[in-house]
């Protein structure tokens with residue numbers, strides 16, 4: 001859980017970083033430039049396979065953990081009471097992860113599948129754009145346009161994205177610091193720092209992601 | 223603290239033996255003194271049951287002074303009841319008031335099978351200790367206190383870890399039924415001291431293997447164990463055990 005989780009955390013930084021290029025508000029030019037770089041780069045495409053494997057592994061590990069832990073207490077307590085210190089989200093990682101998974105299915109349907117398998121039957125091909133000289137005037141996927149399409153009309157989609165980001169935030173609030181504990185790092189001075197960085201990271205990355213659909217919906221970027 | 227008396231309703235888990243299907247029974251106790259301990263209140267209830275010709279409630283207890291770890295009761299949704307860093311035997315009736323209903327359940331864990339009523343079998347812990355919670359040399363006569371120099375901080379941390387009384391509350395309270403706090407404490411108390419050094423790798427590997435074999439759940443770092451441990455054992459011990467375990471995995475090839 002820890003290794004795959006930390007890998008996913010690192011991925012999210014890159015993902016959020018590149019997506020933030022939309023806030024240049026230049027009609028998606030910078031964003032599409034980087035989007036194309038990521039999509040056409042051999043190293044990145046190889047890492048993408050790793051990412052998918054790690055995501056899958058993380059889910060499988062989570063399911064195994066959930067199953068073994070359920071077996072470990074066959075008879076439940078009739079009454080349970082919280083101690084006031086244990087965090088609800090720490091005890092709800094499986095639930096939060098499942099919410100993220102549901103979100104991810106929708107998210108892949110919106111972006112990843114059309115961008116990777118756009119030419120196949122029943123999958124709407126993406127609009128294309130010409131970025132100019134440096135790409136020999138070859139058209140590339142206009143992922144910016146796809147974002148606009150997905151986010152500009154449908155309020156339900158925006159709500160789903162924001163809820164997805166909220167689930168992610170809680171999942172990371174526990175996950176970030178938990179991964180360090182898993183690897184044996186629990187230090188009088190550094191653990192409070194790790195916990196603070198974890199909260200900043202979780203809230204920051206989730207706010208950043210959530211702001212994107214919201215910005216498109218309200219026409220803050222166009 | 224003002225002395226008062228109370229009448230209480232108790233809902234207690236009754237189960238004839240490991241195979242039987244258990245259920246809650248409701249009992250009333252009257253004129254319980256606020257100065258009684260929780261187990262003394264149970265003694266009163268049991269005498270009452272015996273006089274009524276019913277079978278008394280089986281529950282574990284031994285020292286009744288918070289040091290042996292035997293008293294295992296899940297009281298109103300919390301291991302060892304409502305007081306922090308406290309055992310059931312040290313819980314006193316002033317924690318309750320007249321008219322309260324108290325629900326008492328046994329530790330719930332696959333690795334702690336119920337023997338009878340509130341009594342569970344915690345020998346899984348003993349087998350984990352047998353797998354490596356010791357050093358394999360005779361200690362001999364008491365030597366000079368400073369014959370082996372030990373860092374003060376490490377000595378203190380080892381002492382804090384050694385405060386674990388093996389009660390199993392960490393397992394009982396954990397949503398995953400994980401025994402990591404107990405095993406973390408037992409590994410730490412030896413790993414921190416020079417005498418524990420020579421066997422540290424095999425100890426970590428063997429104790430963890432035994433823990434998994436016993437069917438305890440996996441730790442997901444919710445830290446409920448630390449919040450509920452009667453001895454305040456810190457989850458830093460779990461991190462230390464993870465470090466020992468990962469390190470041992472790299473250090474040994476013959477295991």
Ligand code: HEM
Nearest residue numbers: 001002005008009062093094097098101175178179182442
């Ligand atoms: C796709 C659906 C997902 C599911 C079903 C899922 C499930 C879980 C579960 C059950 C845990 C165990 C709790 C623990 O050990 O602390 C966990 C931990 C964790 N997750 Fe996820 N998760 C998902 C997605 C993600 C994503 C997208 C990220 C990061 C960007 C992430 C990061 C983490 C981290 C860092 C941990 C802590 C690892 C540790 O404690 O060793 N997870 N996840």
Ligand code: SF4
Nearest residue numbers: 386387389390392451
């Ligand atoms: S760690 Fe605490 S709760 Fe767990 S067995 Fe030891 S004393 Fe009991």
Ligand code: FES
Nearest residue numbers: 286290291293311
């Ligand atoms: S009876 Fe010994 S600790 Fe409670």
